[in-house]
Amino acid sequence: MKIHFINLLCLIIIVSLTTISCKNEGTKKSTEAGESGSQPETGWESLFNGTDLTGWYTYQRQPEPASEVAGMARDEEGNYIDPIGINNDPLDVFTVVEEDGENVIRISGEVFGILVTEKEFENYHLKVEFKWGDKKYPPREDKKRDSGILYHSIGPEGAWGGVWMKSLECQVQETDCGDYISVDTVYVDIPAVKNEEDGRYYYNPDAERLTFQPERSYCNKEADYEKPNGEWNTMEIYTFNGTSIHVVNGQVNVRAYNSRYLQDGVEMPLTRGKIQLQSEGAEIFYRNIQIVSITEIPGDLL
Numbered sequence: 001m002k003i004h005f006i007n008l009l010c011l012i013i014i015v016s017l018t019t020i021s022c023k024n025e026g027t028k029k030s031t032e033a034g035e036s037g038s039q040p041e042t043g044w045e046s047l048f049n050g051t052d053l054t055g056w057y058t059y060q061r062q063p064e065p066a067s068e069v070a071g072m073a074r075d076e077e078g079n080y081i082d083p084i085g086i087n088n089d090p091l092d093v094f095t096v097v098e099e100d101g102e103n104v105i106r107i108s109g110e111v112f113g114i115l116v117t118e119k120e121f122e123n124y125h126l127k128v129e130f131k132w133g134d135k136k137y138p139p140r141e142d143k144k145r146d147s148g149i150l151y152h153s154i155g156p157e158g159a160w161g162g163v164w165m166k167s168l169e170c171q172v173q174e175t176d177c178g179d180y181i182s183v184d185t186v187y188v189d190i191p192a193v194k195n196e197e198d199g200r201y202y203y204n205p206d207a208e209r210l211t212f213q214p215e216r217s218y219c220n221k222e223a224d225y226e227k228p229n230g231e232w233n234t235m236e237i238y239t240f241n242g243t244s245i246h247v248v249n250g251q252v253n254v255r256a257y258n259s260r261y262l263q264d265g266v267e268m269p270l271t272r273g274k275i276q277l278q279s280e281g282a283e284i285f286y287r288n289i290q291i292v293s294i295t296e297i298p299g300d301l302l
Contacts, residue, residue: 041125047117047275047289050103051096058094059157060084060113060279064138067091067110083158084111093279100232104287107147107279110137112163114276116153122272126151126237127290130172132229133283140281144174145229147284150183150276151237151244152259160184165276168259170237170246172284177226177233178246178253182217185262186270188244190219190254203254212256221246221253232287238297242271245301252301 047055062080063069069090073081084090094115097106107115132145140146153167160166164183171179180190180203189209192201201210202220212219225248227233236247239259246254261270277286 135283145282152273188256
C-alpha cells in the first residue's frame with residue numbers, strides 16, 4: 001500500500017509540474033506573439049484584392065504638357081486647361097500589373113493624382129509594401145522618386161495643390177520615407193528641433209512638441225531606414241485617438257500627436273478619413289495593403 005501511495009504521489013507531482021511548465025510556456029508565446037504583452041492583432045482586412053482596383057477610385061489633375069491625352073483642351077502655351085478628374089485614367093496611371101510573380105498596384109507617376117479608398121477608417125494599423133520602378137516624369141524627372149500615403153483624408157479632391165485631399169501624410173520619397181507633412185489646413189504636434197544649418201525641422205522624441213501646420217508643414221524623420229531601390233519596403237501607420245506613429249521597415253520614424261484641422265477658424269479633431277496613395281512623377285509599385293482596427297497603440301511604439 002505504501003509503495004502504491006508513493007507512486008501515486010509522485011505521479012501527481014509530475015503532472016502538476018508539467019501543467020505549470022506548459023502554462024508558463026504558453027504565456028511566454030502569447031507575449032511574444034503580441035507587442036508589449038498586448039494581444040496579437042486579428043481581423044486584418046486587405047484593401048487590394050490582387051485582381052483590380054475595386055474599393056478604390058482615382059483623381060488626377062491636369063497632365064503635364066509633355067503628355068499626350070487625346071481630346072483634352074490646351075491653352076495657347078500648350079498647357080492642359082482642365083483636370084482629368086475622378087475615375088478617368090486615359091494614360092493608365094493606376095493599373096494592376098504582374099511584378100515579382102504576383103499582381104500588384106502600379107502607379108506610373110506620369111500625372112499627379114491619387115488612388116483613394118472608397119471607405120473611411122479610424123483607429124487602425126495600416127501596413128503597406130512598396131518598391132520603386134524605373135520611370136520618372138516631368139516635372140520631377142531630375143528629382144527624387146516621390147509618392148506618399150495620405151491618411152485621415154477628408155473634403156474634396158484637388159483641395160491642395162490641385163490634387164490632394166486634406167490629410168496627414170506619411171512621406172514615401174527616396175531617402176525621406178516616414179517624414180510627416182500636413183496637407184492643407186491640418187495641424188499636429190511633433191517633438192522636433194530646428195536644424196539651423198538647413199532651416200528644416202527634425203523629429204526628436206526628447207524635444208519639445210512643436211505644432212506643424214500649413215506654414216510649417218514638414219517634419220523630417222529621425223533616421224533613414226529605407227532599403228535600396230528595387231527592394232520591397234514595409235511602411236506602417238498606427239493611428240489612434242489623434243496619435244499617429246510612422247514605422248519604416250520595423251523602425252519608428254515619427255510620432256505625431258493631437259491631429260486636427262482648421263474649419264472656419266476653429267480647430268476640429270481629425271482622426272478619421274480615407275486613405276490616398278499618391279502619383280507624383282515616379283513609377284512605384286504597392287502590394288499587401290492591409291488594415292486592422294486597434295484599441296490602443298502598442299506600448300513599445302509610444
